Amino acid sequence: MIELYQLRWSHYVEKVRWALDFKGLPWRAIDIVAYKKQEMSRFPCAQTVPLIYDASTGVALSDSSPILRYLDEAYPEQPLLPADPVAREEAWQWMLRLDSTLGLHARRLGYTQLIMECPDALPRLFMTQPFGGLFARPVWRSLAAPVLGMMLTKRFRFDRNRQDRIYERLENLLLPLAQMLERNAYVMGEKLSAVDITLASLLRPLRIVPHFSHHPRLQGLFVWQQRLFRSHGRDAAYPYETMIEAQRQRSGAMRGRVSWMETPSTTAADAECSRAVAANDQHSVNGLSLFKAWPGYLKLRWFSGVGKQVYSPAPYLEA
Ligand SMILES: N[C@@H](CCC(=O)N[C@@H](CS)C(=O)NCC(=O)O)C(=O)O
Known part of the structure; x- marks a missing residue:
């Protein structure tokens, strides 16, 4: 199960929700309080949302594009990025x-x-x-x-x-x-x-x-x-x-x-x-x-x- 720390209406968060759904990965959302962000303070990465914690690999990561790339590398089914290195x-x-x-x-x-x-x-x-x-x-x-x-x-x-x-x-x-x-x-x-x-x-x-x-x-x-x-x-x-x-x-x-x-x-x-x-x-x-x-x-x-x-x-x- 992947945890997704989010502000529901964030367009950067939507990128990650969409990628998770597209890949058919199990995930659950955790709504954060924007001005405290206590919910995610234990993770040693930038405190912006989206932030994911993947319990099966122990990886915690923020920033939507690196998250999409991580998901594609860790779960290659239903690829999101081209296989050819130049593309x-x-x-x-x-x-x-x-x-x-x-x-x-x-x-x-x-x-x-x-x-x-x-x-x-x-x-x-x-x-x-x-x-x-x-x-x-x-x-x-x-x-x-x-x-x-x-x-x-x-x-x-x-x-x-x-x-x-x-x-x-x-x-x-x-x-x-x-x-x-x-x-x-x-x-x-x-x-x-x-x-x-x-x-x-x-x-x-x-x-x-x-x-x-x-x-x-x-x-x-x-x-x-x-x-x-x-x-x-x-x-x-x-x-x-x-x-x-x-x-x-x-x-x-x-x-x-x-x-x-x-x-x-x-x-x-x-x-x-x-x-x-x-x-x-x-x-x-x-x-x-x-x-x-x-x-x-x-x-x-x-x-x-x-x-x-x-x-x-x-x-x-x-x-
Ligand atoms: N480049 C980042 C941008 C993330 C970002 O700025 N997220 C905003 C929500 S849209 C955030 O964490 N806001 C909380 C704050 O401003 O403290 C990404 O792609 O994830």
Whole structure:
């Protein structure tokens, strides 16, 4: 039995759940409390989720792509990576690149969208366990939401989305991928690989970011993702998707107009460098830095430069 330490809604965790299911391995999930992580502190590896502990080999490992590679090496049935060494390295580089770009940027913009439109969703994700779930209940969660919003803004620098050109860089990454997947069923080769699992999983937060979910030239990419989710029994919608959807239906509006974007974008594409490990973008937060985060949080919530537009469901959902 493999133990998977998780935050349920994490797109990096979904990569590993999908790989475990694809390989038909027995596993069980252990939900962690994000700001303590006591459940996994006994393991001598980076304290991020996903983290697995394989009782049959004694291996404890974090970081989704190394976990997928470990699973493929330890359990070669239903391979996730190509056997040919050159193709294998190419797949590995794809995975690290997607982890270091799409995974980080989509997380940033997904949380940003929740803060702008539906901050009450944050306590419902992060605070279901402490104090018997008190802060996930109505009224209490309206008190907890700004504190969590500030914490996350500080940790992931959402207030710098514009300066860091996150929307532009993601668009540059996704447009060619969308074009490629109009011609091919998979990113590499003729069957599902760890690269497809990585791309489809890490794309999920962008389903709540209208600039991407409603982008006319990205519909094919979301249709591709939807097809994979259906044929591999992945969740149709995560709780944060359902929560923001309900909020949009109530208000009839969504925040989708990125005022500073140029069409076509003139931002240069990120350089494609060869990597040994995936990058991450977490910054530490302490009491003082949290206190200093409130102007950034308020700006993000009310004056982010991402304007309101009339709510409509994403076109790919009707495809
Ligand atoms: N490159 C890592 C990224 C893992 C990561 O950043 N996980 C987040 C959840 S999405 C985490 O552990 N967050 C806890 C924290 O920020 O302390 C991977 O592929 O697993």
